[in-house]
Amino acid sequence: MRARVLEAAYSCVARWGLAKTTVEDTARCAGVSRATVYRYFPGGRDELIQQVIAWEFTQFFGRLYEEVRDAASLEEVMERGIMLARESLVHHEVFQRVVQTDPDVLLPKITVESSRIRGVIAAFLVPYIRRHGIADGVDEAEAADFLARMVLSYIASPGRWDLTDRTEVRELVRTELLPGIVVGPEPPADEA
């Protein structure tokens, strides 16, 4: 039921934007009562919207995870992950519209979510870092957190980098993201 309400809220946001989405719209769209919406989201509209963003974030990175989890190496997971994430973000119609129409509602909430997702990305990267071999004297948790921060930074704002160009992304990963974190070159991928 919670998922049904979230899905309804998401489609409201897609149709009317973030600022105009109300508990009432969501209830109508989900075919439930207002009381039901409040039962799952006692904080009302504000909580509902935060949770919709969290939900979409989770979906987004869930899809990403499915796409990169068969990568053979840390470098590959970074390259494919960054390119895919950037491409998905650029083509995420609802996000692109809402970030124009309701930035004041969206940005603070997305920042809260991105802080949470940073932990998820870091946890996902740890086994890859371990397998590659962490650099001497570097703290694993710290390195994974730093890497996750930088990944989020480049995905959101590529700056001088063209993240649609595999060669550039490889260069970025090799010169800015991984040095200091892992030892020398990637060992041969013996098992996939």
Added chain:
Amino acid sequence: MESVEARGPQLAFPRRPWTGSSGAGGSSGSPGSTGQTQRTTIVGAALRCIARHGISKTTVDDVAGEAGVSRATIYRVFPGGKDAVLAAVSDTEMARLFSAIGVEMGEAEDLTEVLVAGIAGSSRFLEEHQAIGYLLAYEPEVVLRRLAFDACDELLAVATGFVAPYLARWMSMEEARRIAEWGVRIVLSYLVDPAPGIRLSDPVAARHVVETFVLPGVRALRVADPDAPIDLTVAFGPRGGPGAGGRGGTSGAAGTPNGEHRPEQRQKGSL
């Protein structure tokens, strides 16, 4: 074109003698103040208002009261009203940040130090900035509008343009731009999404990040392009030697002092 000296004294003269009358009570808005000092007074007052009440609640009247000038004076100096004042505040604070870290980066003796000075200095400025602190806590959207997604790309470009020349003393301008942008990202990441226990305003913490993550990246850059005009022994060791490039702002690769330093080849092993 007159010489600069000839124009200087004129600027200190009230261009419009009557402006003084509206500045009653203001410390800098006293009779005889120029448009420029009034501008400075208003911008300073607006900044204090923002630090106390945020942006949405600050009105032109508040700023006028704080500055000790009339509403009319504010609209004369800033015909665009509140938005124009806010834009001027933002520009002024950006300039103050740049000049604060510019001094320390300019005095730094090696690449590690210049990176630490830039990262710790800008983090300290931002952490101690009362208006930014208020906004991050109560009106985060105002700050995030400048720091998120496409707007951040613009900010990265501006900040990179400022920082890169300081790094170009130790590497090509192209490399300097990359490392500069990276450093700005690091500062912004910890500003917007602080990590418990990590304060980059602490030079020890900043140095740790620089040595653990950034310098290995610079070394990797070198490996990626061994022909680039940089000498690692100079890049990471004390700069030493006279005339090794003064303050930042040199014109890039051509202005780097590598040529002068290469023969010395000292500080080996500092990598």
